[in-house]
Amino acid sequence: MPELKGLNVKMAEVRELTDAKGFSSDPARIWEMLALIHSEVSEATDAYKKGEALEEVGEELIDAIIRILHLLSTLGLDAEAIFEAKMAKNWQRPTKYGTVRGG
Numbered sequence: 001m002p003e004l005k006g007l008n009v010k011m012a013e014v015r016e017l018t019d020a021k022g023f024s025s026d027p028a029r030i031w032e033m034l035a036l037i038h039s040e041v042s043e044a045t046d047a048y049k050k051g052e053a054l055e056e057v058g059e060e061l062i063d064a065i066i067r068i069l070h071l072l073s074t075l076g077l078d079a080e081a082i083f084e085a086k087m088a089k090n091w092q093r094p095t096k097y098g099t100v101r102g103g
């Protein structure tokens with residue numbers, strides 16, 4: 001169990017909800033969980049495309065975050081440690097890294 005700080009606090013909150021509501025946290029279902037993350041991003045895309053209120057788009061993006069936190073919990077990962085390490089790595093990268101023409 002990762003230390004309860006930063007992102008791990010929200011991950012624990014999500015896990016409490018998913019357990020209480022009967023959602024599976026079986027690591028064997030990782031493909032399904034990944035697909036559900038995709039589906040939430042697609043729902044956000046669709047809401048934006050339809051001109052829905054930005055709050056609706058935001059709600060779908062939060063659904064994606066919830067599903068991501070659920071998966072990170074299922075995998076037993078320390079979300080906060082991974083987040084901090086990744087942010088530090090990204091700060092070391094050049095401006096607009098990974099873009100074709102600096103777009």
Ligand SMILES: [Mg+2]
Nearest residue numbers: 040043060063
């Ligand atoms: Mg949704």
